Amino acid sequence: MEDLKLIKGNEAVALAAIRSGCDGYFGYPITPQSEILETLMELRPWETTGMVVLQAESEVASINMVYGGASTGKRVMTSSSSPGISLMAEGISYIAGAGLPCLIVNVQRGGPGLGTIQPSQADYWQAVKGGAHGDFRMIVLAPASVQEMYDFVFDGFDLAFKYRVPVMMLSDGIIGQMMEKVAMGRERPRWSADELGDWCVGVGKNNIITSLELDPQVMEGRNLALQRTYNEIEDNEVRYEEVNTDDAEYVIVAFGSSARIASEAVELARRDGMKVGLLRPITLWPFPYKRLRQLAGSVKRFLVAELNAGQMVEDVRLAVDGCVPVDHCGRMGGMIFSPEDIYEQLKGHGKGI
Amino acid sequence: MKETVIIAGFGGQGVLSMGKILAYAGVVEGMEVSWMPAYGPEMRGGTANVTVILSDKPISSPIAGVFDTAVILNQQSMDKFESAVRPGGVLIYDTNGITRHPERKDITIYSMDATEQAARRGMARMFNTMVLGGYLKVRPVVRGQSVVEGLRRSLPERAQKLVPENERAMRVGAEIVAKK
Numbered sequence: 001m002e003d004l005k006l007i008k009g010n011e012a013v014a015l016a017a018i019r020s021g022c023d024g025y026f027g028y029p030i031t032p033q034s035e036i037l038e039t040l041m042e043l044r045p046w047e048t049t050g051m052v053v054l055q056a057e058s059e060v061a062s063i064n065m066v067y068g069g070a071s072t073g074k075r076v077m078t079s080s081s082s083p084g085i086s087l088m089a090e091g092i093s094y095i096a097g098a099g100l101p102c103l104i105v106n107v108q109r110g111g112p113g114l115g116t117i118q119p120s121q122a123d124y125w126q127a128v129k130g131g132a133h134g135d136f137r138m139i140v141l142a143p144a145s146v147q148e149m150y151d152f153v154f155d156g157f158d159l160a161f162k163y164r165v166p167v168m169m170l171s172d173g174i175i176g177q178m179m180e181k182v183a184m185g186r187e188r189p190r191w192s193a194d195e196l197g198d199w200c201v202g203v204g205k206n207n208i209i210t211s212l213e214l215d216p217q218v219m220e221g222r223n224l225a226l227q228r229t230y231n232e233i234e235d236n237e238v239r240y241e242e243v244n245t246d247d248a249e250y251v252i253v254a255f256g257s258s259a260r261i262a263s264e265a266v267e268l269a270r271r272d273g274m275k276v277g278l279l280r281p282i283t284l285w286p287f288p289y290k291r292l293r294q295l296a297g298s299v300k301r302f303l304v305a306e307l308n309a310g311q312m313v314e315d316v317r318l319a320v321d322g323c324v325p326v327d328h329c330g331r332m333g334g335m336i337f338s339p340e341d342i343y344e345q346l347k348g349h350g351k352g353i
Numbered sequence: 354m355k356e357t358v359i360i361a362g363f364g365g366q367g368v369l370s371m372g373k374i375l376a377y378a379g380v381v382e383g384m385e386v387s388w389m390p391a392y393g394p395e396m397r398g399g400t401a402n403v404t405v406i407l408s409d410k411p412i413s414s415p416i417a418g419v420f421d422t423a424v425i426l427n428q429q430s431m432d433k434f435e436s437a438v439r440p441g442g443v444l445i446y447d448t449n450g451i452t453r454h455p456e457r458k459d460i461t462i463y464s465m466d467a468t469e470q471a472a473r474r475g476m477a478r479m480f481n482t483m484v485l486g487g488y489l490k491v492r493p494v495v496r497g498q499s500v501v502e503g504l505r506r507s508l509p510e511r512a513q514k515l516v517p518e519n520e521r522a523m524r525v526g527a528e529i530v531a532k533k
Contacts, residue, residue: 006377117393174389174416177390179387179388180388181380261413261414266413338417338419339417339418340418
């Protein structure tokens with residue numbers, strides 16, 4: 001009971017940052033994620049763990065402060081919402097190019113442009129297909145609960161440092177703004193100076209951190225090294241969750257908040273005797289292509305439910321490779337589907353199941 | 354047990370904190386809870402609503418299209434959410450400012466004049482807990498003691514002294530809620 005808190009997803013990120021041994025948070029306010037910065041400012045971790053919390057003058061400044069902090073081998077992070085993440089694109093590419101670890105939290109809102117402050121999942125492509133110039137990848141974690149917004153701060157830092165890549169937590173205004181119970185069991189201290197990697201810059205360390213290389217042959221070598229890292233991540237870090245897929249003839253694929261809504265659609269369908277299951281990718285990159293390909297052998301149809309125009313549909317189709325039809329159920333611009341909406345869509349396509 | 358309730362009214366009426374107290378009461382009783390606000394430019398005078406789900410099983414969707422209970426505190430919310438109560442469900446509304454009263458025959462309707470009673474008894478700031486008292490009288494999904502504990506946990510330190518007064522407001526709410 002004592003370690004159970006009723007908090008918003010955004011507050012969970014702030015608490016997890018402090019408790020996961022984060023050294024620095026650099027950010028700029030934007031709805032619907034401003035509570036992350038606000039909560040950190042309220043909790044004043046610089047007086048306890050020594051963690052730096054800084055409101056920068058812009059998103060561009062925030063991500064470059066992250067670049068600087070990451071260069072010194074520290075656990076550093078930023079957070080923003082869709083338009084703010086676009087502003088950070090250049091910095092994210094530099095961080096990836098320089099081979100640095102960091103955590104970036106995107107609490108998505110509807111776009112394009114300034115769009116709306118209401119929830120959306122329209123930054124899927126931006127997150128999983130690189131999101132800026134150059135051949136790079138980010139590990140993308142999609143939390144579907146407030147608990148996961150807490151846990152994925154820990155997991156995000158672990159993965160970032162294991163592979164020295166930027167990790168993005170791709171949340172949205174639903175999970176960021178809602179309150180749920182969170183068990184805050186995990187806690188660890190900040191690293192001491194001796195515990196920092198030998199690859200970073202700092203006193204007594206002879207390393208150069210840069211993403212610039214003018215010799216194309218050397219630059220290709222760097223790219224190949226990055227690709228080897230990405231292949232390793234694809235082999236080892238795919239995460240997903242399945243519900244009722246054992247006997248499913250119809251599988252809904254959904255991530256984050258949509259997966260929560262879709263899981264109730266599965267319950268509605270099962271109540272009516274339809275054999276429906278759910279696959280929730282937890283890592284959006286690396287994507288669970290293999291598992292979906294396997295399922296395509298026994299499933300009659302897939303329905304991808306996402307709060308966008310059908311972005312993840314492309315990855316599911318890539319996985320399924322034409323074996324079975326893949327349909328889409330979506331809303332855009334801050335509108336949200338209900339479990340009943342998804343179930344209706346399912347029934348529309350599900351005749352004869 | 355699963356209760357999906359929407360609380361909807363004007364910003365400033367304490368809609369979101371009423372939901373929070375209810376959700377906290379659920380936590381006190383070891384239930385699974387979710388609290389999903391309509392966030393955004395809602396402020397004093399604008400509209401505000403929150404969906405609270407209390408369940409003895411893990412909650413799948415925090416977003417609902419159909420509600421077991423709707424607590425309606427203004428006309429706009431009546432227009433929007435009367436039709437979203439499931440058949441056999443409950444609608445509780447504050448009569449203040451309501452020009453078109455609920456018409457459905459397949460749900461149970463309760464009303465309370467909480468705005469007026471709160472003003473008359475000098476409890477205007479306790480309006481939301483008065484409504485909560487009415488709701489819990491009709492839908493006793495959590496124990497009164499848990500709500501008091503929920504109140505303690507959701508109020509900041511400086512407001513802890515207001516707990517007894519809020520308890521009183523809840524009792525008033527339970528007295529004035531009436532079936533239509």
